[in-house]
Amino acid sequence: MTLLPVPQLGNEITEAEVSEWFRPDGAEVVQGEPVVSISTTKMAIDLEAPASGKLRILIAEGDIAEVGTVLARIE
Amino acid sequence: MPKELLVDPSVSRAKTRLEGLDILVHAYDTPIDDEIAAHGADRLIEMLRHMLIIREFEGMLAAFKAQGMYREIAYTYKGPAHLSIGQEAAAVGSAFALDPDDHIFGSHRSHGEFLAKGLAAIARLPEARLADIMAAHDGGRLRDTVSTALGRDGRALAEDFLLFGFLAEIFMKANGFNGGMGGSMHAFFPPFGCYPNNAIVGASAGIATGAALRRRLVRDGGITVAHAGDGATGCGPVWEAMNFAAMGQYGRLWQDGGGRGLPVLFFFTNNFYAMGGQTSGETMAWDRLSRIGAGISPTGLHAETVDGANPLAVAEAVARKRRLLVTGDGPALLDVECYRLCGHSTTDANAYRTREEIKLWEDIDPIRRFAETLEAAGVLAPQQGEAMRQDVARRIAAVTRAVVDPRHAPPVDVAADPTRIGRLMFSNRHTTLPTDRAPGVGDPAASAALRGLARKARSGLTEAGEEMPPLRAITLRDGLAEAILHHMTHDERLVAWGEECREWGGAFGVYRGFSDILPHHRLFNSPISEAAIVAAAVGHAMEGGRSLVELMYADFIGRAGDEIFNQMAKWQAMSGGQMSLPVVLRASIGSKYGAQHSQDWTGLITHIPGLKVVYPATPYDAKGLMATALASEDPVVVFESQRLYDKVETFRPDGVPVDPYRIAFGTPEVKRAGRDVTILTIGPALYPALAAAAELSVAGIEVEVIDARTLVPFDYQPVLDSVARTGRFAIVTEASERGSFAQTAAATVARHGFAHLVAPPRVIGAPNWIVPGADMETTYFPQAIDIVDAVMADFFPDHRANRRGVRDWDELALARVGL
Incomplete structure (x- = not known):
């Protein structure tokens, strides 16, 4: 199992919003595939699946998560 | 950086040669x-x-x-x-x-x-259209004058009309094609192309x-x-x-x-x-x-x-x-x-x-x-x-x-109406937005970024009265975005461009998500060509378009100096008031980036006649003033402070309305009431002024803080009314003091509020030297303690407060050495 956390995005940024899941919960994803877009107040970045496997979404679109929060597990 | 275009190393690195200079x-x-x-x-x-x-x-x-x-x-x-x-x-x-x-x-x-x-157009246009053109210009008065003076009709009258209207313009007569406001080098007459x-x-x-x-x-x-x-x-x-x-x-x-x-x-x-x-x-x-x-x-x-x-x-x-x-x-x-x-x-x-x-x-x-x-x-x-x-x-x-x-072509009688030329600078008209969505615009719900915007709290304060983080409540950036998006999605004439305005959403993210729903011909990335960005905005507006352009940093105004100062600012008046120039120029004022990326040049822009100038400091004001700017038929420069993009709304109890609204230009707003001192603030200076006011309040001094919001136009009356009650006036700006709008405001208040003042007005601005780097910035832009120092020293010398800021320099000595 691999975790997908909110990365450190800058020295003044403490949290980010989950803008869009590109794949639904339970989808089979491939390592390196963009699975989610997260946003700070001035930028959006896409996060890639850190491993291949089944995507288990933990934080829903629209929710705000602090840096380090696990957004999903790859099983 | 559109993802549709691949930068393919196998193509760009291939050995080849460019040929075909065939001229x-x-x-x-x-x-x-x-x-x-x-x-x-x-x-x-x-x-x-x-x-x-x-x-x-x-x-x-x-x-x-x-x-x-x-x-x-x-x-x-x-x-x-x-x-x-x-x-x-x-x-x-x-x-x-x-x-x-x-x-x-x-x-x-x-x-x-x-x-x-003009002659070619006259030779080829149907006579009926020539007649319409001459009837439409100045209510047919020029046609009647030319007909009376030269006695011809039909196509010959149209030629006389062209020659007379043009020569009268060159000679700066009242019935020249541009009312004498253009002259030899600026004449024009659009009906003939x-x-x-x-x-x-x-x-x-x-x-x-x-x-x-x-x-x-x-x-x-x-x-x-x-x-x-x-x-x-x-x-x-x-x-x-x-x-x-x-x-x-x-x-x-x-x-x-x-x-x-x-x-x-x-x-x-x-x-x-x-x-x-x-x-x-x-x-x-x-x-x-x-x-x-x-x-x-x-x-x-x-x-x-x-x-x-x-x-x-x-x-x-x-x-x-x-x-x-x-x-x-x-x-x-x-x-x-x-x-x-x-x-x-x-x-x-x-x-x-x-x-x-x-x-x-x-x-x-x-x-x-x-x-x-x-x-x-x-x-x-x-x-x-x-x-x-x-x-x-x-x-x-x-x-x-x-x-x-002069019986046929009288001179412009300025003496009879001394402010006539001035009034040609602005029409003060506003457009009405169509209610339907413009063609080719996608559904905002299809954009993750725009969905995120819609989820945010409208007020920046929690129920406990604490300021919310910018990710959770509408910020000044979002206020701008909402006003712009409303106009972009409803007014097909409005086209926006600037450097990385599209996928990036502008360097500071104001347009983030816009590219999800707006086609390229409504919102596009421009080259790093500030002169062309602004000049094209002017031409686009001359032909009936509406232009929204961005300069990323206000410091780049220098790269578009002529286009802003001589073109955008001048053509409404040089057309004798016949031309509308609905151009909005956004320019963000930086911080932490030193001498060439952090300058407040409001003084430079307000010095040039012909530009309306806006500098909002709150999300509510940003949304309402931007909406007015985009609706305006006059050219507007909107300054935005990079330090304020993440500011949430803390003044309006109900926050920033979802629905569109406009705030009329020219009206400063009291952001904090007080009886002892009036402080007028420009842009982000609002916040240190409020912090200073809170501190002074502890000492029993109540400061009235007025946010200028717009600099051109500007109604001094609310300020003078405040000064009539307080008797003390200071103005805080992040611009270098010499030649700033703050100095203009101080002089005007000194003159018109003199009877009420117990001390001379005080300008608290940035010094007349370069903006230093991030770590030294607090020594440059006025801080709350600088404002407290100035208020205590100038207005309450008997209180004998200790000076805490760095600004104890001798202004007159500095001026002698060019600072």
Whole structure:
């Protein structure tokens, strides 16, 4: 199992919003595939699946998560 | 950085060579008989007559400048006369090939271009349309004056109307085409396709480019012509404009069906001299001007060199370029070689060229040569040319006699209405937005970024009264975004561009998500060409578009100085109030980036008459003021503080309304009430002023904090009313104090609030030196402790407070050493 956390995005940024899941919960994803877009107040970045496997979404679109929060597990 | 375009290393790194510098030079060789067969002898003779009109018209101006007398008409003309004697074939040949609804944007030497285009339009428009045009201009008054003074009708009346309206404008008379506000170098009359001439060399290139953008988008089949001289190829903004007109995205990314470029013809009237500097061989690197097109795009701008001494060669080339432009293959460039037989101006002593050289070109005088060509072809009788010349001279004399007669062309009576010229700067009108969504705009719900915006809290305060983080509540950035998005999605005329405005959403994310729902032709990434960004905005607005452009950092205003100061600010007034220029220029003021990225230049912009200036400090104000700016028919500069983009709304209990609203310009707002001191703040200075007010309140001093919100216009009354109660006035700004708007406001309040003041007004601004780096910034921009220090020292010296800030310098001593 691999975790997908909110990365450190800058020295003044403490949290980010989950803008869009590109794949639904339970989808089979491939390592390196963009699975989610997260946003700070001035930028959006896409996060890639850190491993291949089944995507288990933990934080829903629209929710705000602090840096380090696990957004999903790859099983 | 659109993801549609792959930067493929296997392509970019492949060994190859660029070929194909294939530029036609003087290729015209159509036999005159073929031209006669194609156009008819009458139209060619008409060309000759138009050239004679221009020659005589300019000869008249030259005579007035030199002798104060033309054909026994005495007149003192004080204005400029940049004549094009010898260049008439270039102007007339071009106008011959243009459609009446094509639009030319002139140079400073544009009498010939203006007259040629006007005369060609009159020759080709139906008489009924000419009548409509003359009836519509100034309620038909100019037509009536010309008809009374010169006694002709039909097409002849229209020619008299053109000559009279233009000459009256050159002489700055009240019934000149632009009410006397344009003059020789700025005259225009759009109904004949004569858009503004421009006294700034090369300035029409960017404006005509923006005009062509609008024409592409409305698909009206017309083109624009950017007239410039050869010397203009030395101007950076001209290069910016040519690139802007030929950007790769038109063909590769835009889905509007408009082809791979903008329908603009860069028409260089190449008379070999930039005033007194010789272009080819001396001041420029090119040998042939047409060579520069190859430096711009793979099409080489279809550039060629043509013989500007032969109107038919020019007409043939312009007709070919026009065909390219209307099929979406623009822009194009023509290097039209001709020779100015007269001086640059009446003070030109020809020190830079020889008599022999002038003589060589006099031998190919385009008028005499064309008359000889027509005579040799048997379509012009031997004495017909001379008779035509005499007839033209009588006509110009009659028009001149009428224009110098104040009964027909009265001077502008400024004394009778001293602020009249000032009131022409702004129309103060606003547009109404259509209620339906504009075509081609996607559903905001399809954009993750816009969905995120919709989820945010409207107020920036929690129920406990604590400030919310910017990710959870509407920020100043979001307020701007909501106002802009509302206008973008409802007003098809509004087009936005700037550097990385699209996918990136602008360097500070105001447009984030917009590219998900707006097509490229409504929102696009521009090159790093600040001059072209603003000039194109001006041209786009002149043609009925509405422009929203961004400069990323206000420090880059210098790169667009002429375009902001001389074009955007001036054309409404120089048109005599006939033209609307709905342009919104966004400029963000940075911090933490040092001397070239953190300057508050509000003082610079407010100094220039003709620009409305806005500087919001709260999300609520940002949304409402931006909406007003976008609805305004007047040009507006919106300053945005990068430090405030993440500010949430803490003043309005209900937060920022979801629905659109507008805040009228000119009204400062009391953000905190107080009885002892009035502090006016500009932009982000609001927040340290409020912090200072909270601290002073502990000491028993209650400060009234007023947020200026807009600087032009500005209603001083709320400030004066406050000062009448408090008796003490300070103003806080992040601009360097010398020459700032704050100094203007302090002087005005000192004068009009003098009776109530117990101490002189105090300006608390940035010092007159560079913005230092991030770690030293608090020593530069006024902080709360600086404000407390100034208030205590200037207004309450008996309280004997300890100074805590760094600002205990001696202003007068600093001024003596230039600081």
